[in-house]
Amino acid sequence: MTLVGEGRQPQHGGTETVKDPLVELYDEAAAELEKEQSSLIITDESQDKIPEAPTSQLEKGPAKGFACLAPPQEESTQNPNQYIIDKLKELRSIYESKQGDTDTFKVFNLNKVIGDLSRVKHKITTRAQALKLQGSGAKTADKIMEIIATGELQRIQAEDTEEYRVCKLFAGIYDVGAKRAHQWYGMGLRTLEDVEKHKEEIRLTRNQSIGLKYYNDLQERIPRAEASAIFDKIRETAMTLDGNATVYIMGSYRRGEQTCGDIDLLLTRDPTDGITHAGMLHKLLDRLHEQGILTDDLVIPPDNRALEQKYMGVGRLPPDGKMRRIDILAIPYDQKGAALIYFTGDDLFNRSIRLLARKKGYSLNQRGLYGGVGRDTKGKKLSEGTIIASKTEKEIFDVLGVPWREPHERRRK
């Protein structure tokens, strides 16, 4: 066991050559890591040999567009394009609240642009520069130029309607998305009080009621120190159940962010003594309820003996902390690496690295990296394939030729 010392490592593994002109940046980033977060996350990254890559579709590494291959973002320095980023985020928020299929991908695309924009260190002033950003085409470049020229974006003002605002309010309720939000708007609802008042007619689900009940608390970010305190309590409780339990805190906390959207925990246990964590999650949940840490369950794992389970719920720092979203993922010990990647995110990084895996003939999910995956002509998965790597993050990164990225380097901002 080493403390977060997954270690930095060569630029690429496997057979691919990912050219990376900014190697120095990695070293700088590495030098400035080793922060408080380290002490809490214990990752056992044993150095297993890396299996050979399957016959790859790609001769040379993908040239661009993979956030997981891009150099880490600079810390602290105020971004010179912040005002552009802010406007694009507003636009993204509008697309998010729409229902159409294409809107989803506009969001997807804007995420790329915003990601690249927050990574770029020079101020964008020309259309040519705007066009160079990843995910930025003619339309986006025009928008960026408009923001530069006027400080505004007409598109935003046009779409900033009552319906948009109300739907955004509704979609803040857990288990309410764009569809239901617009549906309720169409029924004439305008406020959270309206929703409460008409809960029978609109057949508010159990989870939506919970989401509504704690609306304000759940909208708030969680201070890092509080997340840490909740994590400590839960870990202690787990340790009383089984001294060999392993509990990690993941998500935005592991990425080193100062506030977290929710608390993501990972639960597992080294089975070398013949004992697994089977059944442990349910016991843990019971204790956490007794302790007043957990107050409401959103999704309880159906099979309490399974090694892989996902719990979603609401809880707080007792006795009277604000209500927080808490997820606990139990996973088989040997899938720790893949689970760490999945649960650490961020989502853009995950999508990027999964896309890269697929392009190289693998498939990556929360359980591991698979080779020999059968896919139809459209890329739809037909067969599972065989597991290639899953124990450590590094092992998976190596096979994919992804330069090592510390958790705090996996965020787009």
Place this chain on the structure above:
DNA sequence: TGGCAATACTG
């Protein structure tokens, strides 16, 4: 012009 990550739960 089709694809854009991959998977699980609820009603």
Place this chain on the structure above:
DNA sequence: CAGTAT
């Protein structure tokens, strides 16, 4: 299956 969530 549609919708939501991670």
Place this chain on the structure above:
DNA sequence: GCCA
């Protein structure tokens, strides 16, 4: 919305 962008890109292969």
